[in-house]
Amino acid sequence: MSIVIVGAGQAGLQIAESLRRGGYEGRVLLLGDESFAPYQRPPLSKKYLADDMADERLQFRPVEQLTKQNIEFRPLTTVTAIDRAAGEVVLASGERVAYEGLALTTGTRVRPLPVPGAEHPAVCYLRGLDDAKRLRSQLASAARVLVIGGGFIGLEVAATARHAGKTVTVVETLDRLMARAVAPVVSEYFAxxxxxxxxxxxxxxxxxxxxxNPDGSLTATLSDGSTVDADLLVAGIGVLPNQELAAAAGLECANGIVVDEFARTSDPRIVAAGDCTWHINRRFAAPLRLESVQNAVDQGKIAAQSLLGNAVPYQDLPWFWSDQYDVKLQMVGLSQAHDSLVVRGAPESAAFSVFYFKAGELLGVDSINRPAEHMLARKLMSLGISPSPDAVADTGFDLKTLLPAP
Ligand SMILES: Cc1cc2nc3c(=O)[nH]c(=O)nc-3n(C[C@H](O)[C@H](O)[C@H](O)COP(=O)(O)OP(=O)(O)OC[C@H]3O[C@@H](n4cnc5c(N)ncnc54)[C@H](O)[C@@H]3O)c2cc1C
Incomplete structure (x- = not known):
């Protein structure tokens, strides 16, 4: 008996460890194409980029702890094909590895800049630790940094670069920051x-x-004809799901590998989890793809349960965070479909939350420097408790009183 996991990131590690915790005694192979043991990505645009975190602290566990759990972790191992008829994966080396169960946790890759000159050596992206090492070293010697994309990664890089004393310009095609994720009041606060x-x-x-330019710098031309000179250009214009392996094996794919609420692909022996999935979460009517630690961890647990033969539906509440300067943005729920919102607290005070509603039902909450309110919103939403917009607007009303008595 063996289970093969393709992709040794957040979701892959979660599945491996959940299988062991769930009592699985067969072989568990965790195959990753990077040279590193599984590590956290969030610090790559924050503390790690600021040179404030050692490489070892990025790692989830020392490799010995994987060995202790009898998880066979193989770095620098790329899976190039899935032979479903034979029940084997094919490695870049040509080796074939048999599986009874297979998990795809292949994550995403950065969307490349679609412009002439994008191969310039001063152009950097940020997805993995190799990217972060390269970016960190180029940032150290750069004076002028141009960030393309005003989303979470671009803005975290901008904040880190500014903190390091660099001149920073951010270019965003839309009319506000983080436009796909937050309300204008939040965009405006961050701007x-x-x-x-x-x-x-x-x-x-x-x-x-x-x-x-001859001195190694670059000149970026923008759509209004203006130009920006920079020593370093960082592109943060989104990611693409790594689904080609699944698609080539005939598994259904959309904007990611299609999985049901049990993290099962269109082949019952194969599950998928994390950033690479186009998935069903029972909380929402439509399928979705999320790029978050929460989704990688919680969906990874569901995928492991399916491999163990237990059909547990995915219904966890999405949450996310972003650190920019000394400001913490914490988000819970999915707010895009809101028809009204209430701002609790004052943006001028640098501590406020935005509660998003649809037809009077709470969809999500973005909290800026209000960690306690974020945790409370998570509790309320996971219990299915929706405060009324009036209650939220009344800052004298203690939302904690809506929780059931302990
Ligand atoms: C810079 C940065 C900052 C972030 N900040 C936050 C944050 O603040 N909060 C938050 O919630 N989320 C954040 N995220 C997102 C979060 O890190 C991801 O959602 C999470 O890592 C997804 O886990 P995953 O296992 O699905 O994918 P990944 O962690 O990307 O792992 C996938 C792995 O599979 C490997 N792989 C792919 N194809 C193959 C193959 N064929 N063979 C072998 N291996 C393969 C990849 O190389 C990779 O190692 C951030 C991400 C980045 C890049």
């Missing part, structure tokens, strides 16, 4: 935060070309 720290924000313009 003021970055401007207050000296970042130049350029909205409603796109990068159209990159040209190299």
């Amino acid at each position: 003021e935060l970055h401007r207050g720290h000296g970042v130049e924000l350029r909205f409603k313009v796109a990068l159209t070309a990159i040209a190299g």
Whole structure:
């Protein structure tokens, strides 16, 4: 008996360890194409980039702890094909590894810049530890940093670069920051935060070309004809799910590997979890793809249960965070479909929350420097308790009183 896990990231490690915790006694092979043992990605744009965190602290566990759990972790091992008829995966080396159960946790890769000159050596992306090492070393010698993309990763990099004293410009094609994830009031708060720290924000313009200069720097041309000179360009324009392996094996794919609420693909012997999945969560009517630690961990647990023969439906509440300067943004739920919102607290005070509603039902909450309110919102939402917009708007009303008595 053996279970093969393709991709040794957050979700892959979760599945391996959940299998052991669930009493699985067969072989567990965790195959990863990177050279590192499984590590956390969130610090790569935050503390690690700021040179404030050692490599060892990025790792989830020392490799010996995987060995102790009898998890066979193989780095630098790329799976190139799945032979479903034979029940084997094919490695880049040509070796074939048999499986009774297979988990795909292949994550995502960065979306490349679609402009001429994008191969310039001063252009960096940020997905893995190799990228972060390269970016960190180039950042150290750069004076002017141009960030393409005003989403979470771009803004975290901008904050870290600014903190290190660099001149920073952020270019965003939309008219506000983090536009797909947060309300305008939150975008505006973060725009003021970055401007207050000296970042130049350029909205409603796109990068159209990159040209190299003799001194090794680059000149970026924007869609309005203007140019920006920089020593380093960091692109944070989104990611693409690694689903080609699944698609080539005939598994159903959409914007990710399609899985049901039990993290099962269209082949009952194969599960998938994490950033690479287009999945069903019982809380939501439509399938979705999430890029978050919460989803990798919680869906990983569900996938492991399915491999153990237990059909446990995925219904966990999504949550997420982002650190920019000394500001913590914490989000719970999915708020995109809201038809009204209530701001609790004052943005000027740098501590407030935005409660999003649809037809009076709470969809999600974004908290800025309000960790206790974030945790309370998580509790309320996981219990299915929806405070009324009026109760939320009344800052004198203690939302904790809505929780059931202990
Ligand atoms: C810079 C950065 C900052 C982030 N910050 C936050 C944050 O603040 N909060 C938050 O919730 N989330 C954050 N995230 C997102 C979070 O890290 C991801 O959602 C999470 O890592 C997803 O886990 P995963 O296992 O699905 O994918 P990954 O962690 O990407 O792991 C997938 C692994 O599979 C490997 N792989 C792919 N194909 C193959 C193959 N064919 N053979 C072998 N191996 C393969 C990949 O190389 C990779 O190692 C951040 C991500 C990044 C990059």
